[in-house]
Amino acid sequence: PSLAPIFKIANPQLAEAGRHQLRLAENEMPGLMALRAEFGESKPLTGARIAGSLHMTVQTAVLIETLVALGAQVRWASCNIFSTQDDAAAAIAVGPTGTPEAPAGVPVFAWKGESLEDYWWCTQQIFDWSIEAAAAGETWTGPNMILDDGGDATMLVHKGREFELAGAVPEATASDSHEYRVVLDVLRHSLAESSNRWTEIAAGLAGVTEETTTGVHRLYELASAHELLFPAINVNDSVTKSKFDNKYGIRHSLPDGLNRATDVLIGGKVVFVAGYGDVGKGAAEALRGQGARVIVSEIDPINALQAAMDGFQVARLESVVEQVDIFVSGTGNFNVIRTEHMLKMKHLAIIANVGHFDNEIDMAALEILEGAVRVEIKPQVDEWRLPSGRSILVLSEGRLMNLGNATGHPSFVMSNSFTNQVLAQIELYCYPEKYPVGVYVLPKHLDEKVARLHLDALGVELTVLSPEQSAYIGVPIDGPYKVDQYRY
C-alpha cells in the first residue's frame, strides 16, 4: 500500500508553492546535491528507517529528499511548535511526483502553530512504523535511526524505556513544566497500551545524529550517567556546522526575525545579547552591522574577554536592563531573562530568544505574573502589559524567534549543516562497528569535505600545498589540514 496519504500538515494545496521554494533552495545547497550525485546510485541508506525531528522548513525538505535519494525511508516531525513552513511540509507530503489529490511523498507530521499536545503527538508519529512494516511484511515496528534537533525524540525514547522498566510513569512534581507534564501524559498513555514499546524501539535503534548545541549537551549528560542507549554523532561540533550555522546563520536570521516581527529600526538602538558563544557572536555582529550599540553578557571569562576585544561592552543584565531596547538570548541556559528584569524594562522593549528552548526566557513566571496581560499583536508577536505600567514585546512566546518569526537560516548555510547530517547518518548506519555506544564527532576529513563542497559556489580558489610544503609542515596535500584540537 502507498504510504503517501499518511501525514498531518496544514494544507496539501500549498505543495506547488513549496516545490518552487525547494527548487530554489536546491540551487543554494551544493553540499546536499553533491551527496545525491555521489551516493544516488549506491544508495548507502537503503534499509535505514529514519525518524526525523527537525524544524520542517524548506531547507529540511531538501535534506529529507536527499535522505530518500540515498535509499532511506523517513518519517518526519518538526522540533518546534512554530518553526514549520507549511508550504515546505506540503511539498514533502505530496512529493515531487504526487498531487494534493494523489500525494506520493513522505509521512510528515508538522504545521506552524502546534499546541504542545499536538507537538508530542507529532513526535510520537515518527516512531510508529507499523504501516511501513506491514507494507514490507516485516516484524519491526519502529525506526532504526533518529535524526534529532534539540534531543526531544531521543529524550522520548529514553524516558519511555526508563518508565517501562520502572513499570510506572511518575506523577508530575510542582516544579515540572507544563511541557514535561504533557510528555508524562503521553508516556502514561503509551505504558497503558504497551509495557515494552519504547524498550523495543530503543533496542532497534542503530543511533542518532544530533543537530544542535542543546541536544548535544543532553547526549553528553546521558553518556556520562551511563544511560545513553545507542551511539550518537554530535553533528553540532563539526566545524562546518557550529562555526557556520550557529554564527553566520544567526547573523542572517535574527535580524530577519526582528524585522518581520516588529520592523523596528535597529540602528541606534541599545541591544543586549546574552551569551557570546557561536550564536551570540553571530547575533552581536549582525546587530552591530545594523548600527545598534550592542552590550554582551557572559559567564565564561574567555568568551567575555573575546566580546570585549571584539569591541562590545560586557555587562550584567541587572546593570543595563533599563537602557536596553532589544534583548536577545542565545545561551542554551534557562531563566536568563526573568520577570524581575522584565518589570524594569523600557516601554515596548523587545524580547527575542534564539536559544533552543523557551525557558531561556522565564515565560512560565511571566504567564502567572500578577497583573500581567497578554495582547496578541499578530501571530508570534505578543505585547505583555505589565504591572510596571509599561509593556514589553515577546516574540514567538519566548521560543526560537528566528524560526518562529522568520524562516530560520538560509539554504546555503544549512547545506553545510545538513551535509554533515547526511554523512553522519551514513557513518552510523553503514559502519556500526566503528561506533560503540557513545557520543562522537565526524572525522576531520569529512568536516573538510563538507567545506570543500561549498567552495565552488562562492568562487573560492583554494591554494594547493606543494609536495615540499606538505613535507615541511607535515600536512598531507589532501588533508586533514589541522589537528583535532585546532579551534578555527
Ligand code: NAI
Ligand atoms: P555555545 O555554548 O557556543 O554558547 C553559549 C554561551 O552562553 C556560552 O559561551 C556560555 O558561556 C554562555 N552562557 C551560559 N549561560 C549564560 C548566562 N546565564 N548568561 C550569559 N551567558 C551565558 O552555544 P551556541 O552554539 O552558541 O548555542 C546557544 C543556543 O542556541 C543553544 O541552545 C543552541 O542549541 C541554540 N542554537 C540556536 C540556533 C537557532 O537557529 N536559533 C542555531 C544554533 C544553535
